[in-house]
Amino acid sequence: MKLKCAFMHKRIAVAELELDDATGMIQKVNTIYAPEHFPVGVTVKRGVADRAAFNEWWTDRSIPASRSGIREALETLEIANTKMLLVRCYGLSLSDQYWICPEGSDLTWDTINFFYNDFSEDIGDVLFGAAKKTDAFNFSSPDNTSDGNLKKRWKIINGKRYLVKGGSSPFRQQPLNEVIASGIMDRLGIPHIPYQVVWEQGVPYSLCKDFVTEDLDLVPAWRILKTQKKSNHVSVYQHFIDCCRELGIDGAVPFLDRMIVLDYLIANEDRHFNNFGVLREAETLKWIGFAPIYDSGSSLGYDKMPAQIRSGQDITCKPFKKHHEEQLKLVSDFSWIDFERLKDVDSLIEEVLTAEGTEAYMDETRVQAIKESARRRTDHLSRLAKTQMPAQEDSTNDDVQENIAAAYHFAKPDHQ
Ligand SMILES: Nc1ncnc2c1ncn2[C@@H]1O[C@H](COP(=O)(O)OP(=O)(O)OP(=O)(O)O)[C@@H](O)[C@H]1O
Ligand SMILES: [Mg+2]
Numbered sequence: 111m112k113l114k115c116a117f118m119h120k121r122i123a124v125a126e127l128e129l130d131d132a133t134g135m136i137q138k139v140n141t142i143y144a145p146e147h148f149p150v151g152v153t154v155k156r157g158v159a160d161r162a163a164f165n166e167w168w169t170d171r172s173i174p175a176s177r178s179g180i181r182e183a184l185e186t187l188e189i190a191n192t193k194m195l196l197v198r199c200y201g202l203s204l205s206d207q208y209w210i211c212p213e214g215s216d217l218t219w220d221t222i223n224f225f226y227n228d229f230s231e232d233i234g235d236v237l238f239g240a241a242k243k244t245d246a247f248n249f250s251s252p253d254n255t256s257d258g259n260l261k262k263r264w265k266i267i268n269g270k271r272y273l274v275k276g277g278s279s280p281f282r283q284q285p286l287n288e289v290i291a292s293g294i295m296d297r298l299g300i301p302h303i304p305y306q307v308v309w310e311q312g313v314p315y316s317l318c319k320d321f322v323t324e325d326l327d328l329v330p331a332w333r334i335l336k337t338q339k340k341s342n343h344v345s346v347y348q349h350f351i352d353c354c355r356e357l358g359i360d361g362a363v364p365f366l367d368r369m370i371v372l373d374y375l376i377a378n379e380d381r382h383f384n385n386f387g388v389l390r391e392a393e394t395l396k397w398i399g400f401a402p403i404y405d406s407g408s409s410l411g412y413d414k415m416p417a418q419i420r421s422g423q424d425i426t427c428k429p430f431k432k433h434h435e436e437q438l439k440l441v442s443d444f445s446w447i448d449f450e451r452l453k454d455v456d457s458l459i460e461e462v463l464t465a466e467g468t469e470a471y472m473d474e475t476r477v478q479a480i481k482e483s484a485r486r487r488t489d490h491l492s493r494l495a496k497t498q499m500p501a502q503e504d505s506t507n508d509d510v511q512e513n514i515a516a517a518y519h520f521a522k523p524d525h526q
Pocket of ligand 2 (some may be wrong): 193257
């Protein structure tokens, strides 16, 4: 069976679609009304949309198969796959303005968007382990379109939308790391999303406000990277800069300088291309600029033992180079860093990692190892800032393979 619907961008009809109602895949793109409103990286050539790219975008919009607890949740909901969840909430999200309007329905963006209309708690409850209900589930929830591996849900608190996100076993450090990363970015004047920690039944979660409004789209860097074909001799970093320039997105170099420096300081291991992005105005398609930095929790040795944290070995680096030291070489300007402001990062780390409740997950040795390694990295950066010459043309040496960058839809579950 096919499901006919209009593909919508806020109030603008982009195209007529046919979806397979068993798999949720886009089977056909019929009449195209507004080719320029297709998602970034999905091209329309001579009136024909690139359906493979469109399906990749659509799949990326669903909860990844690697999300913690997703198999159990699908079983409870009696739904075959996460793409069908997407169809059940009309593809609506709290990070952009795309949705699908079934043929013959009188739905409008104004009455169903989640930015100012309420949404159901049902899907969030199930994703957080709730059992079957006696009455039917209400599938209208932005949780059906949330990305990432960690357990998460959207909540309306005092009329505002917040993302609640857990950490992984055994240390559950990611929510605490988000607060530390926010504190470091405060000190360095790097635009970022503030996070706080909330505790539920002895488990820490991070809480951050939706930074996208009803007028905006968050366009992940992964989409931007897809707008041009990369030549083999061009580095991933240079390719990304070129894509931004072609699209008319300003400020890539200073933004990346700041992100790379932060990620070095906190030894971030998961800054893939879906963990940063650019904001644009949905109706006019005007670029606003890089989104404030979010999702910095997979850092500070979050899954490592103290000895490993101390050694500083085996730290993964993304999105451009496999090693942080190599990635740092891409930074063209360090003059904005006020190292004086980083003097109390030790106490910031101590304060966050020893707050009430953390004793169930952290011990003194771990906290000390994290403090020490952060101090060492700051000292190294401060020396480098005095000696490193502005970046020369980048080569493909040590480049991250492109398929690793956003591949979690194919990844095995690694979070408990
Ligand atoms: N405050 C926010 N406002 C709007 N959208 C957000 C916000 N925080 C996150 N998002 C969106 O939700 C997605 C998932 O969130 P996040 O990256 O924090 O989760 P994660 O599970 O840590 O991801 P990963 O698998 O990369 O570790 C982000 O990629 C982004 O598109
Ligand atoms: Mg993420």
